[in-house]
Amino acid sequence: MNIPNITKIVVGMALLVLLGCEQDNPLVQRLDNVTAALSRQDDRYGAYYASDHSRWRVTAGEAFSVPITVQNTGSLPWQVGTEQPFNLGYHWLLVDETPLPGEAGRVPLPRQVLPGEKLSLQVIARAPERRGIYTLRVGLVHEGVIWFSDAGVVPLELTLLVE
Numbered sequence: 001m002n003i004p005n006i007t008k009i010v011v012g013m014a015l016l017v018l019l020g021c022e023q024d025n026p027l028v029q030r031l032d033n034v035t036a037a038l039s040r041q042d043d044r045y046g047a048y049y050a051s052d053h054s055r056w057r058v059t060a061g062e063a064f065s066v067p068i069t070v071q072n073t074g075s076l077p078w079q080v081g082t083e084q085p086f087n088l089g090y091h092w093l094l095v096d097e098t099p100l101p102g103e104a105g106r107v108p109l110p111r112q113v114l115p116g117e118k119l120s121l122q123v124i125a126r127a128p129e130r131r132g133i134y135t136l137r138v139g140l141v142h143e144g145v146i147w148f149s150d151a152g153v154v155p156l157e158l159t160l161l162v163e
Contacts, residue, residue: 002042008073046074047140049156056136056160058127066123068138068156070113079112084144085109088121092128093135100128106141127162134160 048071058064070088072078078086088107092100105125113119128134139155140148149155 009145017113042146044072044074044076045140045142045146045148045151045153047071047148047153048073049138051158054158056158058160058162060127060131060162061097061129063124063126066125066136066138066158067120068123069118069120070140071118072113072115075115077115078109078140078142080109080112084142085142086113086142088123088138089147090123090125090138093137095133095135097135100134114163129162134161134162 050069052067056064056066068088069089080086086109088109089104090107091104094100105123107121107123109119109121111119125136125139137155137159139153142148
């Protein structure tokens, strides 16, 4: 378990004490989800994501490019050109973390990425058609097997102001 995940659990537990521990509290449910993800941690699937900016300002419906660097921190090589390749996927979320229907995409990896290696990619995304504040959640997926986030890997989240 890495330090950022421990920090999330400690902060979540402190908030539960302050806000009350009712099971129907969304914070309790979210902490349960984080704890479940951490308990499923699979050392084969590990990644670190980075981008030059965490906040973007774009025009509604505009296509734009997001430079992202990923590092393979797991024990499996990220294969390409197979029946179950590794891809970088993304989803648009509303402020309340509700996914936008049909607003997802994939970026194929251009080459195999061995454990410890880094790869720089350009995610070409299209901003939602409605103005507002959105989150672009980016993470790796082993197609037909698992999203890295389901193995406990924290995805990259970028905040976008869509004008």
